[in-house]
Amino acid sequence: MTPEEDNLRSSWDSYPSEYLDGYLIQGVEDPRINAQSILTRAWLSDTLYPGRFDALITEELRFGAVLTWILRQLEQGAGRAELHDAILSGDTQRIPEFLCATYAWLQGEACPIPDYLTTVLSCLDPDRPNGCLSDLALDTFMTIWSEQLASLSRGTISVLEVACGSANDYRFVAQCGLAPFLRYTGLDIAVGNITNAQHRFPNVDFRVGSILGTELPDSSCDYLFCHDLIEHLSPAAMERALEEMLRIARREMILHFFNGKRNGVHEIVPVRKYYRNRLSMEKIAAFFEGQGTHVTCLEMAPWLREKIGVPGYHNPNAFSVIVDRYP
Numbered sequence: 001m002t003p004e005e006d007n008l009r010s011s012w013d014s015y016p017s018e019y020l021d022g023y024l025i026q027g028v029e030d031p032r033i034n035a036q037s038i039l040t041r042a043w044l045s046d047t048l049y050p051g052r053f054d055a056l057i058t059e060e061l062r063f064g065a066v067l068t069w070i071l072r073q074l075e076q077g078a079g080r081a082e083l084h085d086a087i088l089s090g091d092t093q094r095i096p097e098f099l100c101a102t103y104a105w106l107q108g109e110a111c112p113i114p115d116y117l118t119t120v121l122s123c124l125d126p127d128r129p130n131g132c133l134s135d136l137a138l139d140t141f142m143t144i145w146s147e148q149l150a151s152l153s154r155g156t157i158s159v160l161e162v163a164c165g166s167a168n169d170y171r172f173v174a175q176c177g178l179a180p181f182l183r184y185t186g187l188d189i190a191v192g193n194i195t196n197a198q199h200r201f202p203n204v205d206f207r208v209g210s211i212l213g214t215e216l217p218d219s220s221c222d223y224l225f226c227h228d229l230i231e232h233l234s235p236a237a238m239e240r241a242l243e244e245m246l247r248i249a250r251r252e253m254i255l256h257f258f259n260g261k262r263n264g265v266h267e268i269v270p271v272r273k274y275y276r277n278r279l280s281m282e283k284i285a286a287f288f289e290g291q292g293t294h295v296t297c298l299e300m301a302p303w304l305r306e307k308i309g310v311p312g313y314h315n316p317n318a319f320s321v322i323v324d325r326y327p
């Protein structure tokens with residue numbers, strides 16, 4: 001391992017395993033409501049069944065935005081009953097328009113989605129503090145997806161997740177019923193993360209390893225995804241990681257970034273033993289385009305505004321790129 005990999009490993013392995021297991025699946029990062037996690041699952045289901053789930057994907061993104069807004073209000077001290085009353089009375093001074101419209105739609109008799117807004121505002125989970133959302137509400141789309149996917153034939157695709165953490169996203173890939181469609185490998189540099197992931201999923205291929213030095217052969221997986229790693233690498237390691245991903249993934253990959261910006265150059269920001277860079281979306285896209293791939297950039301806030309009419313995203317710097325090797 002290089003000194004940089006040593007630093008990356010020791011940084012993440014310095015956290016207690018319970019912390020690693022939970023810190024990125026809480027609050028707005030919960031993959032059940034986080035738009036970039038929803039997008040990864042949507043990308044997988046759309047790969048398996050192109051176009052079939054477009055409407056459901058849109059509704060799940062809306063669900064994520066609605067529950068994120070409610071969560072933020074609860075965290076700021078709002079009461080569930082007060083929010084419920086304001087929504088019921090259509091108080092657009094207090095409640096954003098997209099949320100009032102969603103509530104009205106959920107009340108319709110023909111609405112195919114259960115009324116998760118009433119569930120989240122009325123249900124108190126005794127095991128969770130007041131500022132949290134209940135699992136009953138959070139699991140709404142996990143249940144819908146697992147019912148939809150259960151009856152479909154199970155051709156499989158091979159998928160590599162880089163920087164899988166403690167199965168942070170995989171646990172919801174599994175819960176929503178996508179796992180039987182995948183030959184999945186999760187890779188993470190931190191032993192603590194992989195131990196957690198293996199504990200949760202003893203029969204799934206979770207491996208300790210670094211994307212900067214894998215021995216995975218060329219084109220050894222069909223699809224690859226990665227959340228929130230690239231910003232933590234030095235410029236040289238970032239380039240190596242992107243090259244490696246492109247070498248390993250045969251068809252397509254989706255990479256998610258939490259700290260991006262529109263124009264100009266990358267801002268390189270060393271933090272303790274690693275980095276927290278602010279990366280230029282255009283430069284990332286140009287890198288992949290320079291390798292002859294087709295790149296689709298999704299800047300989360302404007303993309304969600306256009307797609308589902310929400311006024312913003314909890315992280316205004318988030319963006320994702322989909323890289324297609326054979327456009």
Ligand SMILES: C[S@@+](CC[C@H](N)C(=O)[O-])C[C@H]1O[C@@H](n2cnc3c(N)ncnc32)[C@H](O)[C@@H]1O
Nearest residue numbers: 008012024163165168188189190210211227228
């Ligand atoms: C910010 S966390 C993101 C974890 C997970 N993808 C998520 O979004 O919840 C960054 C992850 O990258 C892993 N990591 C850091 N350097 C790595 C490398 N060179 N190769 C593979 N994983 C790495 C860390 O152990 C950590 O789990």
